[in-house]
Amino acid sequence: MKQNGILLESGTNEIEVVEFLIGQSKFGINVIKVKEIINRVPVTFIPQIHETIEGIIELRGEIMPVVDTAKALGLPPSEKPEEDKFIVTEFNKQKLIFHVHNVTQIHRTSWASIEKPEGIYQGSASQLTGVIKLGDEFILLLDFEKMVADIHPDSAIQADEVERMESGERSKKRIIAVEDSLLLQGLLKETLHKAGFQHITFFNNGEEALNYLHSLNKAEITKEVQLLITDIEMPKMDGHYLTKQIKSTEGLSDIPVIIFSSLITDDLRHKGKIVGADGQVSKPEIVELINLIDQLVL
Structure with missing residues (x-):
């Protein structure tokens, strides 16, 4: 692999x-x-496993499932399987392997240059989260969380988990949620409503949310924004950069920010701390998220 520096x-x-x-x-x-x-x-x-799971392998003492990425995308199998690669991943607090046909290189780019799929790509069946244009070519960013949720629905946010929680005094709390996936927006809205939160404003990326915050005066911020929840991976502006901008801007820095992402791991938690996040919760731990909101918004 050609690597441009981590x-x-x-x-x-x-x-x-x-x-x-x-x-x-x-x-x-x-x-x-x-x-x-x-x-x-x-x-x-x-036997009797999801059709896109090829099976399992043991890697350094751990048993991991292998996803046939081509089959998951409805594409033909490899013409040279002896040259295929396995991408070992970790997100959503789980490890799994994606079988691909080749791995070429690493690209560094800005989230600001990544376009959100529109039109025919925007349907509920879409597996894309963004499109990167490099010269005359395109790289399609896959929605790996959705792929895993399609295979294992219990790995997604579960709204019924909050039904046993006491709603408390949540109905008047006003929350901003920043999430680019329309599917996860719907699940998050349903779940937070069941928990008693009735005033949730959603934005599709950090840029939209930051522009909204800049449009408010001090009194409006105090009234309308008691807490902000953000994903990390989003076109235009990611959650880490959004958090950094909020925490370094006078008038916004007192807003509690929770990063709610599949990328919250022990190895990566320090990134959220550096930009000033008040809390970090790994998807799909919705009960942990609600408990943290209660702690931060009195």
């Missing part, structure tokens, strides 16, 4: 993407999700 800074609004191929199509995954890349190895088949 991005160590936090709050730069940059992303490093591992480019991989399915056939001749170019796709990308955030390098933060990638633990390592290995050559394809034999897979043990498991």
Whole structure:
């Protein structure tokens, strides 16, 4: 792999993407999700499992499922399977492997240059979160969280988990939620409503949310924004950069910010601390998120 240097800074609004191929199509995954890349190895088949799961392998003492990425995307299988690669990933507090046809290089780019899929790509069946244009070529960023949720629905946010919680005094609290996935917006809205939060304003990316905050005066901020929840991976402006901008801006810095993302791991939690996040919760731990909101918004 050609590597341009691992991005160590936090709050730069940059992303490093591992480019991989399915056939001749170019796709990308955030390098933060990638633990390592290995050559394809034999897979043990498991009967009566989801059709896109090839089976399992053992890697350094851990049993991990292998996802047939081509099948998950409805694309043909590899023409040269002996050259295929396995991308070992960790997100949403789980490890799994994505079988791809080749891995080429790492690109560093700004979230500001990544376009949100529109039109025919925007349907509920879309597996894309963004499009990167490099010269005359495009790299399609896959929605790996949605792919996993399609395979294992219990890994997504579960609204019924909050039904046993006491609603308390949440109905008057006003929250901003920043999430680019329309599917997760709907799940988050449903879940927070069940928990008793009735005033939630959603934005599709950090840029939209920050522009809204800048449009408010001090009195309006105090009244309308008692807490902000943000994802990390979003086109235009990511959650780390948004948090950094809020915490370094007079009049906004007192707003409690919770980062709610599949990228919250022990190895990456320091990135949120550096930009000043008041709390960090890994998806899909919705009960933990609600408890943290209660602590931060009295």
